Amino acid sequence: MAFSSSLLTIPPSTLHVLPASDPPYNLLQTHPSLTLLSKCKSIQNLKQVHTHIIKTGLHNTHFALSKLIEFCAVSPFGDLSYALLVFETVENPNQIIWNTIIRGYSLGSKPLQAVEFYVRMILSGVEPNSYTFPFLLKSCAKFGAAQEGKQIHGHVLKLELDSDAFVHTSLINMYAKNGELDNARLVFDKSPLRDAVSFTALITGYVSSGSMDDARRLFDEIPIRDAVSWNAMISGYAQSGRFEEALVLFLEMRKANVAPNESTMLTVLSACAQSGSLDLGKWVASWIEDHGLSSNVRLVNALIDMYSKCGALDTARGLFDAMHQRDVISWNVMIGGYTHESRYKEALALFRLMLRLNAEPNDVTFLGILPACAHLGALDLGKWIHVYIDKKFQSLTNTCLRTSLIDMYAKCGNIEAAKQVFDDMEAKSLASWNAMITGLAMHGHANAALELFSKMADEGFKPDDITFVGILSACNHGGLVDLGRQYFSSMTKDYHISPQLQHYGCMIDLLGRAGRFDEAEALMKTMEMKPDGAVWGSLLGACRIHRRVEMGEFVAKHVFELEPENAGAHVLLSNIYAGAGRWDDVARIRTRLNDMGIKKVPGSTSIEVDSVVHEFLVGDKVHPLSKEIYEMLREVDRLLDMAGFVPDTSEVLYDMDEDWKEGVLSHHSEKLAIAFGLISTKPGTTIRIVKNLRVCGNCHSATKLISKIFNREIIARDRNRFHHFRDGSCSCNDNW
DNA sequence: CTAGGGTTAG
Numbered sequence: 139m140a141f142s143s144s145l146l147t148i149p150p151s152t153l154h155v156l157p158a159s160d161p162p163y164n165l166l167q168t169h170p171s172l173t174l175l176s177k178c179k180s181i182q183n184l185k186q187v188h189t190h191i192i193k194t195g196l197h198n199t200h201f202a203l204s205k206l207i208e209f210c211a212v213s214p215f216g217d218l219s220y221a222l223l224v225f226e227t228v229e230n231p232n233q234i235i236w237n238t239i240i241r242g243y244s245l246g247s248k249p250l251q252a253v254e255f256y257v258r259m260i261l262s263g264v265e266p267n268s269y270t271f272p273f274l275l276k277s278c279a280k281f282g283a284a285q286e287g288k289q290i291h292g293h294v295l296k297l298e299l300d301s302d303a304f305v306h307t308s309l310i311n312m313y314a315k316n317g318e319l320d321n322a323r324l325v326f327d328k329s330p331l332r333d334a335v336s337f338t339a340l341i342t343g344y345v346s347s348g349s350m351d352d353a354r355r356l357f358d359e360i361p362i363r364d365a366v367s368w369n370a371m372i373s374g375y376a377q378s379g380r381f382e383e384a385l386v387l388f389l390e391m392r393k394a395n396v397a398p399n400e401s402t403m404l405t406v407l408s409a410c411a412q413s414g415s416l417d418l419g420k421w422v423a424s425w426i427e428d429h430g431l432s433s434n435v436r437l438v439n440a441l442i443d444m445y446s447k448c449g450a451l452d453t454a455r456g457l458f459d460a461m462h463q464r465d466v467i468s469w470n471v472m473i474g475g476y477t478h479e480s481r482y483k484e485a486l487a488l489f490r491l492m493l494r495l496n497a498e499p500n501d502v503t504f505l506g507i508l509p510a511c512a513h514l515g516a517l518d519l520g521k522w523i524h525v526y527i528d529k530k531f532q533s534l535t536n537t538c539l540r541t542s543l544i545d546m547y548a549k550c551g552n553i554e555a556a557k558q559v560f561d562d563m564e565a566k567s568l569a570s571w572n573a574m575i576t577g578l579a580m581h582g583h584a585n586a587a588l589e590l591f592s593k594m595a596d597e598g599f600k601p602d603d604i605t606f607v608g609i610l611s612a613c614n615h616g617g618l619v620d621l622g623r624q625y626f627s628s629m630t631k632d633y634h635i636s637p638q639l640q641h642y643g644c645m646i647d648l649l650g651r652a653g654r655f656d657e658a659e660a661l662m663k664t665m666e667m668k669p670d671g672a673v674w675g676s677l678l679g680a681c682r683i684h685r686r687v688e689m690g691e692f693v694a695k696h697v698f699e700l701e702p703e704n705a706g707a708h709v710l711l712s713n714i715y716a717g718a719g720r721w722d723d724v725a726r727i728r729t730r731l732n733d734m735g736i737k738k739v740p741g742s743t744s745i746e747v748d749s750v751v752h753e754f755l756v757g758d759k760v761h762p763l764s765k766e767i768y769e770m771l772r773e774v775d776r777l778l779d780m781a782g783f784v785p786d787t788s789e790v791l792y793d794m795d796e797d798w799k800e801g802v803l804s805h806h807s808e809k810l811a812i813a814f815g816l817i818s819t820k821p822g823t824t825i826r827i828v829k830n831l832r833v834c835g836n837c838h839s840a841t842k843l844i845s846k847i848f849n850r851e852i853i854a855r856d857r858n859r860f861h862h863f864r865d866g867s868c869s870c871n872d873n874w
Numbered sequence: 875c876t877a878g879g880g881t882t883a884g
Contacts, residue, residue, distance in 0.1 A: 401880030
């Protein structure tokens with residue numbers, strides 16, 4: 139504490155205040171120097187006015203000096219240190235001048251200096267008054283200075299100022315902000331002063347401590363509610379996730395004929411956004427227009443956010459494009475909207491526009507844009523952002539941002555870079571550990587993931603359900619059946635985490651792959667929830683690996699029941715039939731798929747070259763370098779053929795979609811992307827591709843060979859995991 | 875010269 143708190147226990151002296159010796163008030167008030175004061179926009183302006191005041195002899199008046207000090211201390215264009223310089227020149231400053239300096243401190247970043255100044259005021263013999271305490275108490279509230287606040291409360295009582303409405307409310311607010319709700323309540327209950335303002339101060343205390351029901355009881359007692367009281371309650375509900383109640387209260391506010399203001403609408407729009415209440419959101423939009431607030435940046439930002447979260451992204455973009463002025467939040471909201479709706483390419487495009495317009499991105503921008511990089515595999519852009527963050531946010535140890543970088547690097551295939559960021563982090567969060575463990579799991583580094591898990595415990599972190607999804611998927615991708623079982627049981631027994639669908643999914647996938655169908659089935663029977671399509675689907679995949687036709691039929695029935703449109707499952711079943719040479723059944727499925735009009739999600743593969751993401755569909759001929767790509771493809775096939783590669787046609791049904799008719803196996807999107815990578819990057823460069831579906835067996839075998847023939851490391855992400863192809867083999871050990 | 879709220883992005 140910078141001041142001795144014993145000073146505060148000095149009873150306030152009763153020295154009288156110096157009588158004012160100023161010329162008549164109205165003469166001064168209209169003095170040109172003082173009119174100029176209010177027009178000052180910088181400290182330079184202000185110094186000129188000060189000079190003028192001195193020249194005209196006004197500096198001998200308390201009034202002019204107090205006005206000057208007030209401006210310096212309170213105005214956003216002022217300067218508190220200048221106010222102090224002027225203060226020191228004042229002979230016997232009066233109460234107003236002392237109060238103004240205290241007020242100035244209460245607004246600044248070191249509000250406790252207000253208390254130091256207050257002590258100085260008392261020691262100089264000037265008695266604090268009803269104006270002094272609101273500033274002082276605000277300082278204590280701002281700084282969380284509970285002890286000082288209590289002592290100051292004592293002074294208030296001694297001076298019998300607790301009957302002043304302003305002081306009274308300030309006391310309630312101070313206690314409420316310092317988390318001493320009981321004291322706040324005591325002050326409130328003891329006084330007959332019960333206006334909307336003091337009610338609201340206490341309500342806000344309850345709201346911020348999460349006691350919405352206490353807040354509501356008080357709110358219902360307020361004799362006359364003003365907009366601020368309504369806003370406090372509405373935002374309280376919104377912040378505690380009770381959006382419906384927030385919106386209902388807003389409607390009641392309308393019924394009570396209390397005019398909403400900008401704050402009300404910001405809160406309401408946020409609640410609409412989070413609860414998907416598009417209709418009410420639209421109503422607010424017209425309210426904003428009717429009130430001539432269409433160029434209010436904050437309101438329009440909130441509208442954009444509401445529209446994009448309610449699924450009307452293009453309406454949001456229309457508003458965004460029409461804005462004359464935007465701030466960083468406008469950007470961020472729009473980018474976040476695209477990311478949220480999985481429109482990653484548009485998110486990146488908007489980010490590029492942002493940079494072109496010289497708008498400065500901030501941490502929130504990157505939290506929106508890094509997941510988009512991660513999804514698209516845009517490693518170059520991700521790296522650029524990493525450099526940017528290191529340059530601009532060096533001093534800032536933003537754990538979220540670092541974690542987002544780990545996730546981006548891992549999902550873009552650069553697990554080494556992810557590890558580097560992780561190791562360099564000063565303050566790790568549970569999310570950071572989870573991102574790293576999940577990343578290692580995706581890359582098939584099962585043992586590294588498990589090692590990190592034990593290290594995590596050593597450093598005092600408690601794993602959560604997400605950690606275990608990572609751990610179990612590590613075991614799964616590494617084919618570690620025994621360890622998988624152990625971790626699964628440890629999760630419930632040692633960590634008391636009840637398994638969710640994802641955990642069961644990992645385990646059943648793991649057991650199925652290992653051919654432990656009985657055990658997988660037994661585990662499914664213990665599930666307290668119904669297995670979803672993904673769980674049955676992974677079992678179906680296991681049936682394909684182990685050529686279990688009958689069980690495959692049984693399992694597929696369950697998948698079709700849950701997800702009749704799941705084309706992937708139909709394809710899997712047909713592959714199972716194809717594996718058994720049951721071509722009639724293969725044809726039957728093909729017909730059924732056509733009859734049902736089920737469209738297979740088209741396979742697409744993207745590859746980033748020179749910071750541009752190129753996307754390929756099967757048989758794609760729209761790329762500007764299409765001719766060269768297909769030339770390379772022919773060369774690839776020729777070399778594969780020479781190396782004795784025999785295409786595996788057992789999964790040929792992958793090609794059954796109408797659009798795929800012309801696409802033979804060799805024109806799968808991953809092959810196109812690899813061919814493009816081969817012609818557009820220097821020899822020896824690692825090729826990184828991202829596929830939206832699972833890699834087909836044929837492409838997997840072909841890619842292994844390509845990595846050897848062309849001496850390239852090829853890192854491929856499919857919808858489940860990573861494959862590192864190198865020198866003719868793959869990191870997944872053909873287990874995927 | 876004073877008190878209560880809201881701050882849309884994550």
